Amino acid sequence: MKAAVVLAGCGVMDGAEIHEAVMTLYAIDKNGGSYQIFAPNVAQHHVINHITGEVMKESRNVLTEAARIARGKIKALTEYRAEEFAALIFPGGFGVAKNLCTYAFDGPDCHVDRVVEQAIRATHRAGKPIGALCISPVLIAKVLGDVTVTIGSDKGTAADIGRLGGKHENRQHGEVTVDRKNLIVTAPCYMLNATISEIARDTEAAVKALMELSGKKL
Amino acid sequence: MKAAVVLAGCGVMDGAEIHEAVMTLYAIDKNGGSYQIFAPNVAQHHVINHITGEVMKESRNVLTEAARIARGKIKALTEYRAEEFAALIFPGGFGVAKNLCTYAFDGPDCHVDRVVEQAIRATHRAGKPIGALCISPVLIAKVLGDVTVTIGSDKGTAADIGRLGGKHENRQHGEVTVDRKNLIVTAPCYMLNATISEIARDTEAAVKALMELSGKKL
Numbered sequence: 086m087k088a089a090v091v092l093a094g095c096g097v098m099d100g101a102e103i104h105e106a107v108m109t110l111y112a113i114d115k116n117g118g119s120y121q122i123f124a125p126n127v128a129q130h131h132v133i134n135h136i137t138g139e140v141m142k143e144s145r146n147v148l149t150e151a152a153r154i155a156r157g158k159i160k161a162l163t164e165y166r167a168e169e170f171a172a173l174i175f176p177g178g179f180g181v182a183k184n185l186c187t188y189a190f191d192g193p194d195c196h197v198d199r200v201v202e203q204a205i206r207a208t209h210r211a212g213k214p215i216g217a218l219c220i221s222p223v224l225i226a227k228v229l230g231d232v233t234v235t236i237g238s239d240k241g242t243a244a245d246i247g248r249l250g251g252k253h254e255n256r257q258h259g260e261v262t263v264d265r266k267n268l269i270v271t272a273p274c275y276m277l278n279a280t281i282s283e284i285a286r287d288t289e290a291a292v293k294a295l296m297e298l299s300g301k302k303l
Numbered sequence: 304m305k306a307a308v309v310l311a312g313c314g315v316m317d318g319a320e321i322h323e324a325v326m327t328l329y330a331i332d333k334n335g336g337s338y339q340i341f342a343p344n345v346a347q348h349h350v351i352n353h354i355t356g357e358v359m360k361e362s363r364n365v366l367t368e369a370a371r372i373a374r375g376k377i378k379a380l381t382e383y384r385a386e387e388f389a390a391l392i393f394p395g396g397f398g399v400a401k402n403l404c405t406y407a408f409d410g411p412d413c414h415v416d417r418v419v420e421q422a423i424r425a426t427h428r429a430g431k432p433i434g435a436l437c438i439s440p441v442l443i444a445k446v447l448g449d450v451t452v453t454i455g456s457d458k459g460t461a462a463d464i465g466r467l468g469g470k471h472e473n474r475q476h477g478e479v480t481v482d483r484k485n486l487i488v489t490a491p492c493y494m495l496n497a498t499i500s501e502i503a504r505d506t507e508a509a510v511k512a513l514m515e516l517s518g519k520k521l
Contacts, residue, residue, distance in 0.1 A: 096371035107325040135370035152353035153314035
């Protein structure tokens with residue numbers, strides 16, 4: 086069975102964090118799973134020059150840009166059906182907090198993209214596990230409320246998860262938080278300083294925990 | 304010591320192939336090396352919508368887009384100094400044949416970006432190894448001529464390498480071609496049908512061969 090991987094664009098500052106996204110796909114494949122990549126068909130909040138950090142005067146589409154990581158093999162998130170997948174996974178990157186929800190701008194008062202919220206709720210209702218890396222746990226906490234997650238050890242973000250009704254656990258690289266009641270797996274990734282090998286380790290730990298929760302059906 | 308990794312943008316159809324780029328960085332890091340990412344500061348030949356394959360009416364810069372894969376830690380290729388690095392590595396993607404040289408349009412009669420050509424020649428002159436993945440061996444053959452390389456088993460591209468003065472060896476995933484005289488390491492990657500795990504295997508095989516050629520100094 087397949088995992089559904091949701092990307093928020095292509096690039097850490099305005100989209101999906103590329104190393105986390107690629108290492109998630111790799112962890113699924115090397116552990117015997119398969120994947121379908123999805124993204125919401127919406128405009129990016131903005132486009133950031135990744136050298137200067139400045140906003141560029143152009144507009145890009147989240148689905149179109151995420152297709153770069155997917156090598157074109159991607160579907161709009163409206164096509165996601167929880168019954169067709171063993172797990173739903175969100176790699177991180179600022180795009181999660183800018184394009185999938187507005188946490189980067191509004192904090193705990195953020196809004197969540199309607200299609201993203203539906204995907205999370207449908208997966209949760211179906212009793213299937215959800216993985217969330219890096220900053221993505223704020224999205225899960227905003228939608229589901231009473232969940233136990235990690236974003237590593239950043240105090241401000243951890244406090245916000247509390248304000249959203251969730252519980253936060255501090256974690257280091259290689260450690261995941263598994264909420265067995267709600268079937269949520271979270272890992273720090275680039276929310277902590279990281280080498281790319283640490284990203285590979287975190288994503289594989291998360292994918293293996295998801296596989297276990299899904300009854301090895303991933 | 305460090306490897307220099309040259310990216311041709313961000314996305315298989317008009318830039319660097321993202322999986323190959325990320326897996327190259329991972330292979331270097333996990334095997335104890337370190338890296339600095341470079342890209343030429345030039346306009347992309349064009350921008351391709353990775354869902355439809357069609358040209359988009361916009362322009363992007365190779366260095367600025369490659370910075371997405373590099374998380375901002377990137378230098379213009381004009382700053383590359385062969386004496387500061389143990390090896391030079393080119394991941395693949397159409398960007399190599401569109402932005403670093405014009406092979407995608409002109410075949411063996413292609414032109415090579417001047418700064419890219421200088422980087423290859425300086426590394427070769429310094430007696431340091433060069434790695435080239437996927438389609439990148441055509442770039443090396445165009446600049447250095449009499450080299451032995453693999454692009455997998457595509458007959459048309461293999462014939463073009465002969466026209467450029469090089470020799471081609473057919474290779475499968477996990478196999479590399481090592482030209483010990485010229486210190487060139489090449490591997491097929493996405494020039495063959497591939498899973499992302501096969502890309503990880505090819506890039507690691509290439510990086511390990513480069514480490515051996517460089518006297519473990521990578």
